[in-house]
Amino acid sequence: MRASLLAVALLSLVAAAPVSAQPFSADLTAIREAAKSMPGVLPMRINVVKFAESRRTKNFAIKGAPREPSIQARTAYQVVYPDSSTIMIDSGMDQQVHKFFGRGVEEPYFPEQEQKVERALASAKAIVVTHEHGDHIAGVIRSPAFATLAPKTTITRTQAETLMTAPQMPEIKFTQDQLQRFNVIDYQTVKPFAPGIALIKSSGHTPGSQMIYLVLQSGKEYVFAGDVAWHMDGVREVRGKDAPWITEDEPNMAAELSWLNGLMRNEPNIAIVISHDEDQRLQYIRDRVLGDGFE
Numbered sequence: 001m002r003a004s005l006l007a008v009a010l011l012s013l014v015a016a017a018p019v020s021a022q023p024f025s026a027d028l029t030a031i032r033e034a035a036k037s038m039p040g041v042l043p044m045r046i047n048v049v050k051f052a053e054s055r056r057t058k059n060f061a062i063k064g065a066p067r068e069p070s071i072q073a074r075t076a077y078q079v080v081y082p083d084s085s086t087i088m089i090d091s092g093m094d095q096q097v098h099k100f101f102g103r104g105v106e107e108p109y110f111p112e113q114e115q116k117v118e119r120a121l122a123s124a125k126a127i128v129v130t131h132e133h134g135d136h137i138a139g140v141i142r143s144p145a146f147a148t149l150a151p152k153t154t155i156t157r158t159q160a161e162t163l164m165t166a167p168q169m170p171e172i173k174f175t176q177d178q179l180q181r182f183n184v185i186d187y188q189t190v191k192p193f194a195p196g197i198a199l200i201k202s203s204g205h206t207p208g209s210q211m212i213y214l215v216l217q218s219g220k221e222y223v224f225a226g227d228v229a230w231h232m233d234g235v236r237e238v239r240g241k242d243a244p245w246i247t248e249d250e251p252n253m254a255a256e257l258s259w260l261n262g263l264m265r266n267e268p269n270i271a272i273v274i275s276h277d278e279d280q281r282l283q284y285i286r287d288r289v290l291g292d293g294f295e
């Protein structure tokens, strides 16, 4: 009798707990299995292109960091398979969306690099985005080639909902009609995406944010962390951003940063890729973790 009363009490506690009371958690074994569960050969290499920059002092990217100059790279990634087919992670953005991010300040934009992103999107067999912000998805939504890009672009239900109801900027707001052109998926924790690639739900930075795990034929592993941190120091120090213009889910952010910090300490085979960390981008190119430019 006492045991069943306890069970009832526990059940009511669980039922009363709001969803946000269960912050991000991720099981690396399950993620690795998901990535290997799709039939097909594993990818060979990954390339990066930087198409724009924001100049912001480091304290915005890492709370408590000094107000020293820092470059935030805006990047997209190309995953290359042995048959030369490719998958794009993130999609670049046009200059108008870039201007939104400058918030009145003229910042570097590299049209010839953005054209490389556009060509890579056109030839990719699939496109996936880390989250629904303009610097990651505008390259699909606002592209003149939208009609051909959208059907091969996978977005999550949550990303779609944000883009329809509360987009980061009016330029990327989309309609029900546009939504129907995309490949929309819904998943709770981890989802196989392509040979060697799994998606990891991580709704801290935005409701639709996801990290992307990837393993190459060589065995080298990657976690594309999107904007969980804006600089690897945020992961090293388990410290969030301090940017008043963004609103994040704090419990999820804290859990995602500590998970990444654990990977950094315990999984030396995994390269954590921070979308906007220019120092890391240059280091990864030097170390041949990422190829410099698209194929």
Ligand SMILES: [Zn+2]
Pocket: 133, 135, 136, 227, 275, 276
């Ligand atoms: Zn971003």
